[in-house]
Amino acid sequence: MIDNDLPPDPLAEPHVVKPAAKRRPAVAxxxxxxxxxxxxxxxxxxxxxxxxxxxxxxxxxxxxxxxxxxxxxxxxxxxxxxxxxxxxxxxxxxxxxxxxxxxxxxxxxxxxxxxxxxxxxxxxxxxxxxxSAANLEPKRTERTLQRATDVVRGDLSTENAR
Structure with missing residues (x-):
């Protein structure tokens, strides 16, 4: 954690993280x-x-x-x-x-x-x-999306069935 009690230095680079001046005591x-x-x-x-x-x-x-x-x-x-x-x-x-x-x-x-x-x-x-119209269907994408939704639902049986 960074101690932000000090005012920000306007010349400091915003992406550089400097170590805190003092350590905080252990918390319960x-x-x-x-x-x-x-x-x-x-x-x-x-x-x-x-x-x-x-x-x-x-x-x-x-x-x-x-x-x-x-x-x-x-x-x-x-x-x-x-x-x-x-x-x-x-x-x-x-x-x-x-x-x-x-x-x-x-x-x-x-x-x-x-x-x-x-x-x-x-x-x-x-x-x-x-x-032909049949060649334009994204069949692999449809199968992948179906498997992804099945996996999200927790149904892994369709993964092995295909």
């Missing part, structure tokens, strides 16, 4: 119980303060990560736009070469366009199958 058993209660109160207060600080740190890290993700997503979107333009030019060149080879540029463009649309449809269907 009833006083020890009060000290333990005070210590437990301090511990609980410091624990909640630590939890608040940890949450603030987590929020700051998430904000920083989100900013980096936004920058990366913007760069990827720009690359997609340029890549799409390049793909269009490439497909026009392929259509022209095919049309020149079969002596019908219109038919070449039609064949390349149909092949491109078929590829796009196949890619769309495979992506849609992977993105």
């Amino acid at each position: 058993a009833a006083g020890d119980d009060a000290n333990v209660v005070d210590l437990l109160k301090q511990l609980a207060g410091q624990g909640s303060h630590l939890a608040e600080q940890q949450m603030a740190l987590i929020k700051a890290e998430i904000r920083e990560s989100t900013s980096e993700v936004k920058t990366a997503a913007g760069a990827m979107a720009g690359a997609a736009v340029v890549g799409l333009a390049g793909l269009g030019v490439l497909l026009m060149g392929v259509a022209y070469l095919l049309g020149d080879a079969i002596d019908n540029v219109g038919l070449g463009a039609l064949i390349v366009g149909a092949a491109t649309l078929l590829l796009a449809y196949i890619l769309y269907r495979s992506g849609a199958a992977k993105l």
Whole structure:
């Protein structure tokens, strides 16, 4: 415990704890119980303060990560736009070469366009199958939360059953 009978020194650093000038005499058993209660109160207060600080740190890290993700997503979107333009030019060149080879540029463009649309449809269907609503459910998180509430209630039978 710190003896706070002296006025605070305005030049002292607030985070430095100086030893007390004199020791307090031993307290009777009833006083020890009060000290333990005070210590437990301090511990609980410091624990909640630590939890608040940890949450603030987590929020700051998430904000920083989100900013980096936004920058990366913007760069990827720009690359997609340029890549799409390049793909269009490439497909026009392929259509022209095919049309020149079969002596019908219109038919070449039609064949390349149909092949491109078929590829796009196949890619769309495979992506849609992977993105079903069942795949979006956080099943592991739900199981973990259920186990945590069971453990808090004291029901440990569900822990071994899963």
